[in-house]
Amino acid sequence: MSSQFSDASLKPLEGAQLIGAGLLLAAANFIAVLDTTIANVSVSTISGALGASSSQGTYVITSYAVAEAITVPLTGWLANRFGTVRVFITSMILFGVFSALCGLANSLGMLIAFRVLQGLAGGPLMPLSQTLLLRIFPKEKAPAAVGLWAMTTLIAPIAGPILGGVLCDQYSWPYIFFINVPVALICGYMGWKMLKRYESPLLKLPIDKIGLILMIVWVAALQLMLDEGKEKDWFASTEIVVLALIAAAGFIAFMIWELTERNPIVDLRVFRHRGYTASVTTICLAFGAFFGATVLTPLWLQGYMGYTATHSGETTALTGILAVLTAPFVAKLSTKVDPRKLVFIGVMWLGAVTLFRSFNTTDMSNFQIGWPLLMLGIGLPLFFVPLTGLALSSVEESETASAAGLMSFCRTMSGAIATSLVNTSWENKSIYYHAELAGMVDQFGDVSNTLTQAGMSLDQARANIEQMLQSQSIMLSTNHIFMMAAISFGLAAAAVWFAPKPTRVADTSAAH
Template structure:
């Protein structure tokens, strides 16, 4: 009898408890999402302080993303074994501890280990925050709960670059992690006070250990290969070849095992469904492009254009303006329209923004930098919810958690991989453009000779003039490199629209709340 009562859904919260519970869950989500973007503008500061290159510094971002991607599919199994509230509490507490460890890091390996732990414990936090929030509100007010949750996830990426830049410029980079400690403590105490008697039933669910080991092996090998490839000259290095072979072989075994195991850690059979495949791939590649550019833009501004971390963060800030204003509108019109129209408009806006950025020059002004970012907020408002609605369309309720977990896993993994690819591609394109530009810097080029003569006229020696020309060439090559990536990103976003229209979403009102709740 007690067991059957425990399985009954908890009644919605009311009054002050509802307010405090909503704030507690929102603070945890804010802290989590903030950490995915706060380090972006601080990479040069972290790299310089720890004595590593900027491309090694980006491991701070990718290590978090990969660990996060691996832990997301385990949320369902861990919830069954531990309970929703206990797992959510454990995630918050461990996130605070790992943030403290990140701030104390004396070197890059220790920082990366701390970020891996931080990303791993962050995995269950966002799915469980949605679950707890939806269970706290009456069913009729579910859209309001999800709207408040979405606002939190949109404000945090805006605040992250600004806060991270200001902290890096005015205090020191460890404080980008220390800021999580008071927020996490408040969130943990409030969560326990409100939700401690609202935990889910614990079940002894089996775990697919073979699948989990294979998952960690192929994802980890792939990410390390992408991160170390540039330093080791890619496939001329035995290490890179071994990592690539390990990733391919482990992935092949992983696919076969997961398709045949009774309790797979990842339900790959979902990819047989047209809507799930089209929606997931479009969302994952789009997110990888977005996140890769989100890292690339502030890094370029700081290393080549002379921006401070604070200024680079402020350039990224306008993305939240239209995103926050228009997201509630998207939620209102989505049930009454085809989500493919909204997703198509969103991808076209992203393509426009990246095309505008591909026109940048080394003398770019602040207005030209901020305008595409402002417009990009329009695309962000229609990016997540419609695509997740397409992905989960037509699925029975019992398959939605697995589908949401797999879709999130692919998306988060693509975010980490996108960062690595963009870093490597920028370096390669910059080297290519530098070689092409220096071909014209010779004694047979009258323009080059005239420039050197003019530099001599202002007191520079020939070697100083050559050094200045090389410096200008390096800056121009870096500029052309980022322009290439912006232009390619615009083209890919346009191409992804075809994937959206391969799907045929069903109008299923019963699943709308569940679909919306899986937006992240």
């Protein structure tokens, strides 16, 4: 969203009011971003409690991400049509209501339905919280407003796994959703009291209804195909073939319609800029690799390394420590150094650390698992901060808001698609490695003899060998995913050089 709704005659807030409103908007952004990761370490617990498999449990992550991606491009139209503050407050309250319903769900289907609604409500919160921060802060303090917003955006994904783990272990999984309710309702009430005078003028702009319907159809069909494919044996299933055809036809129809519509819901014409196309390609490949590996880590730690949800969350969250510490330095650097160099270094760093992680073993200590995750954090600001500026400086200034919304849509979708692909590949590869190892283990019965001589029965010996086989096949499968993620990072790092050197500094207030 851009700050296009500013009213010059309206004075910014001052003193305690400014601090209060700033914290309120930061809290709104915080819980919206928090919910993208808070369920990551809780997937195993949720799926177990609701009688579903871990792979089905990942729908809890992807359903929220996809729904959020759909509403982001709609935010500008909604703000113009109903008012920035009104849309923000309504989204905030609905987010709280749907969070409560998520916690009360008694089946996986019901939980996913409410997660979709929660994602639809949460989509506008991130861009609108930034827009309103820039409107209530005096112009000379605009960098502080952007800094506050950026800090909550960075801290929330770190806090998500820790908070999710603690709430799951100490209480029960519904509390990862209930925790949003008081924050959302208080922010909604106080926000309306403090911000209603900053309401933007209403504009009755036409909405691209056909474009919106086509987008929902192809995105939903694609995500359902990816989520259900593994369970249905992929293209051996008529349902998956039908979903694939709907996704493909819907996507082509969507592309044609959006390129010819006068007021498109997603302005695809911004892809005519080489720098923007290169930047979006980079962010999709790199963010998909990062998010896929991030989703996989707690599943592996909890399922096969004996970690609790809390311990898993603490380990996963190590990534954010150095990310927060290095972000201010990267922000300063990005105004002085060619952003392509910073992005290349950041993405290559992420790729190198992920490549190192592809040589994990089943007897690793907590330190051996944790320190690469800590080091990963150095590359994140180098990747995110300059890439946003590079993408938005590549388009015309009038296209900045559209370009930012489309970039956010692509980023969120790449994370959701990567989650589904990682989950499918992880299980398939573990089956493949299990079959490969089974043919090589104990061919002459030496291990079985040793175990039976140690006092085990033959059945116990076989069960012991099977457990070892399963553990090693999962480890090999996990390493394979990390290797694929490292290759994706390498491709992303190469893609950024297709962007020409930027000739102007973009207004990143439109990014979200």
